[in-house]
Amino acid sequence: MTHPSDYDPEAVRFFDLAHEGAQIRSVAQIVDKLAPLAGNRPRSVIIYSPDHLARKSAELAVALAGPLNTPCVIVDKLPSYTGPLDVVVALTDRGDAPELARGLITAAGRGAEIICAPPARGPLLDDLPPTAFTVPALPTVAGFSPARVIATVTAVLDVLAGPDVPVAERISELAASIDEDIVRLSPERDATINPARGVRAFVDKHQVIHTAPPAGDPEHETGARAAELIAHLWSARGMASGYVDPADLPEVLNHNVTANTKDIFHDPYLDGPEEVIPLRILVWAARETDLTEAMAISADQATRRPFGRIDAALRLVIRALAATIYDAPTGDGA
Structure with missing residues (x-):
């Protein structure tokens, strides 16, 4: 039996990061399901997340995606204009996100297409609209994954670009690239x-x-x-x-x-140490x-x-x- 003291703290902390390539491959699993959206020109892509780090990661993906065919906004609250001409990409690590769930139900009721990357467990999974495309979550990973967010946003934008883009293949190669670096970054x-x-x-x-x-x-x-x-x-x-x-x-x-710059009038006895x-x-x-x-x-x-x-x-x-x-x-x- 392994004693708790035998665990390497760095290896334990590395666990979530070691799965970043797998996080990307989980996104590749839903690409075929998004085929009906291929080549669509929605009025807008709405990236919707209550999570600060998810929004910042999405900003990177959108900025580096190249010229966009469709306007794209990143928000923490669903815009009132959301309707049948829009695609909503929801991103969260919160298993219990009632406001996000209500927003997605409203958006789906108005005819918007919904893609959601939720956590592996929590009430949110049961509250998602039945028409939503759901990115599978890794069951053993608990921390925030920038790779999952970036891959999800990138995959949706690529799918919308047209049916000729080999999205699943590109996402899988992105995962392979990340895995190469993770090997170099191992605690070992x-x-x-x-x-x-x-x-x-x-x-x-x-x-x-x-x-x-x-x-x-x-x-x-x-x-x-x-x-x-x-x-x-x-x-x-x-x-x-x-x-x-x-x-x-x-x-x-x-x-x-x-x-x-050293203060020539500084007195360490009166003023304390300069830090x-x-x-x-x-x-x-x-x-x-x-x-x-x-x-x-x-x-x-x-x-x-x-x-x-x-x-x-x-x-x-x-x-x-x-x-x-x-x-x-x-x-x-x-």
């Missing part, structure tokens, strides 16, 4: 081959700003969308951080220099950076799959999530 891999451990060590005992390559760089949009989502995900996991647009970085760095937490910057989707106290983190282009920017951004997000799982390094850190 040390810092020499696990990039997430390197990120965790770099930011230890520092304030953290997430940013992207500057405007004009081909990776700017990918990096910016990933960095913004990562900032929210880190903060939700207790690693407080923020996103700064590359154009605003000079002002931020100037303020940081001022804050770190200014140093700043480090993570530049997502960048191969290199000229910024000081910064790390460039690239989504290796050699393994990119058909989804291109979404694939790259999601792999960056997965790497960032893995960094929150690992313990801070012992000693003085990076």
Whole structure:
């Protein structure tokens, strides 16, 4: 019998992340059921979620999907105009979401098409409209999955683009790409081959700003969308951080220099110790950076799959999530 003390805490925390590829494959399972929607031109796609992280993940998927054929809105309350010309994509981890359930029943009653990615259990499952297309949930995973949200939104937008798009195949390849990175990010891999451990060590005992390559760089949009989502995900996991647009970085760095300038009038006996937490910057989707106290983190282009920017951004997000799982390094850190 395994004693509780024999469990590796990092491996336990890695469990949900290890299933991100499987989360994407669960989305692929419903693609064939969405065939009646293929090529439709709805008045709008309404991405409806009461969950902050789900909405932020959906923003990434929509922004990197490329030119859209249909207007798309991301909301936490169902618009009053919702009707038979609309497609509603509902996303939540809440097993009990009565307001969302009422909204979906209303939307279905008005003739809207409903696609829902609910949790594996809870009253919501029984409250969904019978006409809703439901994304299967993994029964053993409890935490929020950005991959599931991004794959669901991407699949719906691809289906609506037309019957000639091999959506199920593309979603399956996206899952394979994520699985490749998850192997590299395993707790069994040390810092020499696990990039997430390197990120965790770099930011230890520092304030953290997430940013992207500057405007004009081909990776700017990918990096910016990933960095913004990562900032929210880190903060939700207790690693407080923020996103700064590359154009605003000079002002931020100037303020940081001022804050770190030693006060010649400071008296440690009267004023107490000066405690200014140093700043480090993570530049997502960048191969290199000229910024000081910064790390460039690239989504290796050699393994990119058909989804291109979404694939790259999601792999960056997965790497960032893995960094929150690992313990801070012992000693003085990076």
